[in-house]
């Protein structure tokens with residue numbers, strides 16, 4: 001038996017084949033080729049492979065969701081064969097005697113720019129399709145598997161670590177669980193696993209070896225154990241836990257449709273955190289009462305270039321409409337620190353967690369901010385959208401954000417584009433400065449949402465990405481809990497609501513403390529909604545105390 005001990009960061013037990021994540025260099029460089037005919041044949045093969053993949057996808061979509069959803073892939077197939085597009089690729093190859101990858105990239109950029117400049121909104125949105133088709137042909141030329149997992153069956157995905165820009169590309173339907181050599185409980189792989197409701201282990205170190213690829217692993221996301229060739233006792237324990245997990249899931253289903261209210265009538269809003277429109281399915285399946293944090297930066301991380309206003313609008317509108325009148329809090333771009341996006345060309349920083357990130361980037365790049373705000377306000381006409389700004393430290397930042405919102409609303413009004421002028425505006429409380437300034441900040445906004453991942457990091461001076469900090473990174477620290485109370489008191493004095501959207505919100509051992517503090521909303525990973533509801537419905541708010549705040 002081989003036992004690999006890491007840190008459990010997303011609960012659950014699973015069994016499956018180990019698959020090591022392959023990192024590919026997908027940068028396209030221009031190369032001169034001697035044998036142009038052979039290069040053209042390579043291109044033709046990649047085009048044919050793309051056509052086959054698109055036909056398969058269209059067929060799958062038609063079977064699962066009907067004709068309409070298959071149209072997208074049929075349109076993509078038309079682009080692959082489009083005369084002008086193909087001619088452009090071939091001309092570049094002939095004129096420059098270059099490799100097919102370079103010529104495809106040039107044609108993709110030219111055509112995407114052409115569509116993006118069109119007046120008609122529908123045609124402008126086709127720029128994204130061209131980029132998608134171009135990426136597909138490039139992947140086939142470079143032998144890169146879409147979704148990153150070259151396996152028919154679902155796998156236990158193993159890696160040294162996964163960057164947010166890598167996790168967004170993964171084919172989630174093929175993942176049973178994650179195990180990484182590095183990483184931490186607050187890393188985005190852990191957050192993704194919790195959203196998907198599957199087990200994850202991080203910090204497995206060098207004991208996790210690439211040579212284990214293909215072997216069957218048993219993983220436990222609670223204890224942090226990964227086992228190969230288990231002995232009889234371990235196997236029996238694993239099977240028992242798997243069965244209990246199944247039974248608990250069934251029991252929790254009875255919580256669906258129930259109200260989030262304590263025995264003495266205190267209501268709590270139990271919302272969900274998501275990273276993409278695809279995650280809404282998990283929110284609905286777990287009966288989340290709203291979305292308390294849509295991390296919009298994942299749209300930027302998944303793209304190779306700035307997502308256009310129309311692309312963003314479509315994503316926000318899809319989520320707002322699917323939630324059907326329930327509140328959807330969309331956070332503006334929060335990149336920098338652990339979430340790096342190449343095309344932003346940010347300078348390398350010594351200390352990125354304290355550098356140019358989140359709202360600081362938006363306030364420094366008004367055009368990027370304006371594009372996102374326009375998309376958000378346009379989407380506000382299709383549901384109950386709320387806008388939230390991350391990493392606030394100062395009153396002037398919020399005033400500047402509000403000015404940007406006002407200017408976007410004036411533009412939309414002048415253009416006759418519908419939007420909700422009463423769209424709620426909130427801020428994240430995730431820095432000690434925002435706690436100190438909470439009374440003043442509360443007067444400027446409609447709600448607070450506490451990002452406890454960052455608040456813990458900045459309050460305790462502990463890097464949230466660093467796995468070695470162990471007990472020093474303690475979100476239960478009285479300093480963090482007292483900070484929460486200060487923010488809640490300031491919010492309530494100003495008559496606004498306050499929620500928690502950091503990972504701590506799902507920590508059942510703190511629920512009574514949150515009730516005593518007066519937290520109004522908990523936004524958690526979708527799989528945590530029903531366990532939280534079960535606990536809320538067993539609680540008596542009036543008997544909850546602030547004991548842990550003074551437990552120093």
Ligand code: PEP
Pocket residue numbers: 293295334430450451452453454455501502503
């Ligand atoms: C947080 O900091 O708690 C938070 C919710 O934001 P993120 O984890 O995306 O930084």
Ligand code: MG
Pocket residue numbers: 390430451453454
């Ligand atoms: Mg944060």
